[in-house]
Amino acid sequence: MNNLTKMKILKPANEVFEAFVNPSKIGGFWFSSSSERWEQGKKITVRYDEYNARLDINILQIEVNKKIIFQWGANGEERTVTITFYEPDHMNTLIEVKEEGFKINENDFVIEILDNKEGWVFMLTCLKAYLEFGITQLRSALVKD
Amino acid sequence: MNNLTKMKILKPANEVFEAFVNPSKIGGFWFSSSSERWEQGKKITVRYDEYNARLDINILQIEVNKKIIFQWGANGEERTVTITFYEPDHMNTLIEVKEEGFKINENDFVIEILDNKEGWVFMLTCLKAYLEFGITQLRSALVKD
Numbered sequence: 540m541n542n543l544t545k546m547k548i549l550k551p552a553n554e555v556f557e558a559f560v561n562p563s564k565i566g567g568f569w570f571s572s573s574s575e576r577w578e579q580g581k582k583i584t585v586r587y588d589e590y591n592a593r594l595d596i597n598i599l600q601i602e603v604n605k606k607i608i609f610q611w612g613a614n615g616e617e618r619t620v621t622i623t624f625y626e627p628d629h630m631n632t633l634i635e636v637k638e639e640g641f642k643i644n645e646n647d648f649v650i651e652i653l654d655n656k657e658g659w660v661f662m663l664t665c666l667k668a669y670l671e672f673g674i675t676q677l678r679s680a681l682v683k684d
Numbered sequence: 685m686n687n688l689t690k691m692k693i694l695k696p697a698n699e700v701f702e703a704f705v706n707p708s709k710i711g712g713f714w715f716s717s718s719s720e721r722w723e724q725g726k727k728i729t730v731r732y733d734e735y736n737a738r739l740d741i742n743i744l745q746i747e748v749n750k751k752i753i754f755q756w757g758a759n760g761e762e763r764t765v766t767i768t769f770y771e772p773d774h775m776n777t778l779i780e781v782k783e784e785g786f787k788i789n790e791n792d793f794v795i796e797i798l799d800n801k802e803g804w805v806f807m808l809t810c811l812k813a814y815l816e817f818g819i820t821q822l823r824s825a826l827v828k829d
Contacts, residue, residue: 540794542798544802544826545826545827545828545829546825546826546827547825547827548825633827649685649794649797652794652798653687653797653798653801656798656801656802656805657689657801657805660801660802660805660806660809660826661805661809664805664806664809664810664813664822664825665809667822667825668809668813668817668819668822671821671822672813672817672819672821674813674817674819676816676817677809677812677813677816680691680692680693680809680812681689681690681691681805682690682691682692682778683690684690
């Protein structure tokens with residue numbers, strides 16, 4: 540089973556794409572930092588200081604302004620994320636995030652995929668606020684205890 | 685199984701509570717409109733014009749600035765929503781939304797609870813942007829097809 544979330548952002552696709560790959564932008568809506576520019580074949584270290592988290596992501600594929608595919612997760616439990624940028628006209632982007640690799644038979648499957656959904660919807664809404672209104676202070680507001 | 689989402693909003697609890705119960709505010713972050721002020725025992729009609737949706741909610745309990753409990757859903761499939769406002773100090777509110785009544789044995793249970801999670805996280809993030817930054821134009825950006 541995969542986890543698919545779609546959101547409309549009133550900005551051209553190149554601006555939405557750039558927000559992910561440019562390390563000077565990601566801190567406005569998602570991770571605190573990203574070790575370098577996202578490019579195909581690279582391993583990127585991202586940090587989320589507020590949750591004391593650090594993880595590596597492997598960039599499997601990049602189609603500039605159109606698609607980013609990466610893999611993350613512990614050894615043997617990797618999941619694949621595909622972010623797609625559709626641009627119906629030059630002032631709108633439909634962004635889709637699909638995460639695959641959930642193990643439906645595991646005990647905590649529903650809890651895990653709900654937590655995953657929570658993270659993606661929150662990040663995408665923060666991204667929309669960042670790109671459309673320049674708001675950078677929504678992030679890290681989900682309470683997880 | 686229930687669906688629980690928690691978010692930190694940098695405003696006092698009375699402002700967060702008022703955003704829900706006051707029909708002049710709800711259109712800034714959630715439904716397009718609400719038929720009247722939310723009070724215990726009332727049936728309120730809410731509309732979401734962008735999704736061509738209209739539904740009734742029954743307000744079961746109100747504790748001013750602390751808690752709202754309502755029921756919604758089709759006959760025989762009602763679910764109960766409890767919104768709780770904790771105020772650790774006067775400039776912060778921890779808002780919790782818990783929806784109960786999901787039928788775990790139904791075929792589409794996972795799809796239904798994921799869709800539900802998506803809606804709550806999006807609404808709460810829009811609420812945060814509305815109360816902290818006065819942004820009213822994030823709502824209705826989730827794409828559901």
